[in-house]
Amino acid sequence: MLHLRQRVLSHLLSAAPHPSTSPLLSLSTAAAPAVSPNPSFAVEDYLVSTCGLTRAQALKASAKLSHLKSPAKPDAVLSFLADLGLSGADVAAVVAKDPRFLYAGVERTLAPVVAGLTGLGLSNAEIARLVSLAPGYFRCRSVISKLEYYLPLFGSIENMVRPLKHDHFFLRSDLERVVKPSVKLLAECGLGACDIAKLFIRTSRMLSAKPGRVLAMVACAEGIGVPRGSVMFRQALHAVSYISEDKIAAKVDYLKKTFRWSDAEVGIAVSKGPFMLARSKDMLKRRSDFLISEVGLQPAYIAHRPAMLTYSLEGRLRPRYYVVKFLKENGLLEHGRGYYTTLVKTEKVFMEKFICPHKEAAPHLAEDYATACKGEVPARFRFT
Template sequence: MLSLSSRVLAHLLSSPATSTISPLGRLISAAAPAVPPNPSSFAVEEYLVATCGLTQAQAVKASAKISHLKSPAKPDAVLAFLAGLGLSAADVASLVARDPQLLCAKVEKTLAPKVAGLTGLGLSRPEIARIAFLAGDGLRRRNIVSKLHYYLPLFGSSENLLRVLNKDSYLLSSDLERLVKPNVAYLRECGLGACDIAKLSAHKPSPLNISTERIRTAVAWVEGLLGVPRGSPMFRHALQAVAFFSEDKITAKVELLRKTFTWTDAEVGIALSKAPKLLTRSEESLQHRSEFLISEVGLQPAYIAQQPAIVCYSLEGRLRPRYYAVEFLKENGLLKRNPSYGTVFKDTEKAFRDKFICPHKEAVPHLAEDYDAACKGELPTNFRFTRAKNVL
C-alpha cells in the first residue's frame, strides 16, 4: 500500500504549479509522512507508477537502479522539490524515467544549491524548470551552473539558450574545457560571431559536440570541395551541412546532384555555394524535385543551379500548389505577363497570396479554396489541365 505521503505527492504533482516556488522547508514538510513508513512495505515499482506516473514497463526498468531505497522519504522530498519548481506531472515522469537516481538526490545538499546558482545567473523559475527537465542527470552534477554561466553570454540570452538546449540538450553534458571552448574559439577564428555559433548549435546534432579536429576538416571541405570561403553568408550553412559527413559521402552527394539535375561541375559548384543544404537531401527527395522542376515545370538545369533554394522547398506543400495556381491563372488569361517561377517559388506565403490569390477573388472565387486544398496534398478539378513547358 502507498503511504499517505505518496498520496499527497501524487495530488501535488497533478495540481497546477504555482507561479512561485515554496520555501524549501515547506516543500519538504509537504512530503513528510503523516506516520512513520514501514521500510519492509515500501515497493519501489509501485511508487514509481502510482506517485511518479511511470508506466509499468518504465517502472520495472527504473526500479533496478534505485532498488536500494527502503523508504519514500528521500524521493518524496525530491518530487516535492520538482513540483515546487513548476515541473508538470508529465515532465516529472519523463525526468524520473530518464534518471531514476534523481530520486536519491539530497535536496538540501545537491538540488537546492543548483537552483540557487541558476537563479543567481538571472534565470527565471520557468526557465530553471525547463533546464531541469532538459538536463536529465545534469541536475545532479556539480558543473551545470558553471556550464550555463558560460553558455548564457555565448548565446546572448536565456531565450536563445533554451532554444539551443531544446534542440540539443547534450550541450549540458559536453566537456566544456576539452570540447566546447576549443570549438568555439576555432569557429571564432573562422569569422563566426556569437549569433552564428548559436544558430549552428541550434541544430541537432550540434557541431560544438564534435572534436575540434573534425570541425577543422569540415572547414577544409567547405572551402575546398564546396568553394565557400570563410566570411561568406553561406559559410555557416555549408559548415552545418558537411560537419557530420565523410569526404566520401560528400563526393557521392556531389555526383548525385550532377546526375540528378544534369549539372556541369561548374553548375554544381554554383548551386552548392548558394544552397549547401542540398547535400543533406535524400536521393529520393532530389529525384522527385528534379522530375517536377525539369520535366513538369520545364525549368532548365542551368536556371535551377542559379536558383538552388527552390530544390530545398517542400514539393507537396509549396512547389506544386503554387505551380498549379499560377498555371491556372495563365491558362485562363488572368495574368498580364508570365512570372518567373524562381520568384513564384521563393516568395513568402503572404507575398505569393498577395500577388496571385487575393487579386483574383472576384474573377475566380474558388481559387483560394483550391489553392488551400492543393497545399494539403489534394488536386482540385480546376487544377487538372494540360501544362505547357516553360523555357527558363
C-alpha cells in the same frame, strides 16, 4: 516525516491532470508506517504508487535504486520538485529518465543548483523545464557554470531548450578544452554571435566535437566551394557536420545525374545551396522530376537558384506553378514573368500579387489555389 509525505502528496496530486489519468502519489495515511527505515520497503511499488511510473518503467528503474531502504530521501526530492513547479507527469518523466535523481541531496546539491540558476536570471518554471529535459545533469553543481556560459552563447533560454530536447550531451562537454576553442575557431571563420547560436541550435553535436573535428568541418565546407566569411558558410557547416567526405562525394555525383548538371553547375548549386547535401535522394528526385520534366526549367537555371529546392513540392512548388500557368493561359499574366519570382514571395504577398487582383476575371482562383495546396489538381488547372 509523516508531515513531509503528506506535503509531497498534496503538492503533486494537485498538479496531476486527474486521478483517473495519473497514478501518481496514491499513497494513503495507512501507508505511513512505511516511511520509517524498513527492510521490507519495496522500491518498485514506491515508483508506481508515489512517482507515477508504469510497472514496466518501475521495474527498469528499481534496478538503479536497489540500495534504497526507506522513502525518506525520495520523499524529500519529490517535495523539492513539487515546490519547483513540476507537475505529476513531469516528476514521473524525470524519475523514468534518471531514477538516481531520487537520492540526490536536496540541501547539498539540488537547492544550491536552483539557487545558482536563479542567480543567472532563470525563473522556477524555466529551471523546472530544464530539469525535465535533462535531469541527470542537474544532480551536479557544475551545471551552473555550464549554463552561465551557454545561456549567452545561445542567446536565450528558448534557444538552448530547442537542441536540449533532442541532444543534451553538450552539457557534458568540457568548456575549456572543447567548447570554447571551437567557438573561437568559428568566430575566426567570420561567424558572428548570432550565426554561431543558430548553428549550435541546429547542430548541437558540434559542441561535443573536439576542435580538430570542427576544423575538419571547416575544411570540408571550403572544399565544397563555400569560403569562410560567406553568407552560406553556416549552412555549409551544418550540412557537412552530418555526413562524411565519401558520402558528400556520392551526393554530389547523385545531384549531377538527377539534375543533369555539369561539374561547373553542380559546383555553383552546392556553393549556393549546401543544404542539398543533407537532403534525401527521394526529395531531390521528386523536385527534379517536377521542375525539369513538368515545369520545363533548364538545369542551369535551377543550379543558379537552388533555394527553390527548399520549398515544399505540394505546398508551394506545384500550387504556385498551377496559378502562374493558369494566369498565362488566360492572358492575365505576361508570359515573360519568371516562375522563380513567384516562389520567393511570402504567402501574403503572393495572394496580393497573383490571386486578389483577378477576383473578377477568375472568381474561383483563390478556391482552386487553396485546393491545389492540399495536394489536389482542380479541373481549371488542367491544360491539354
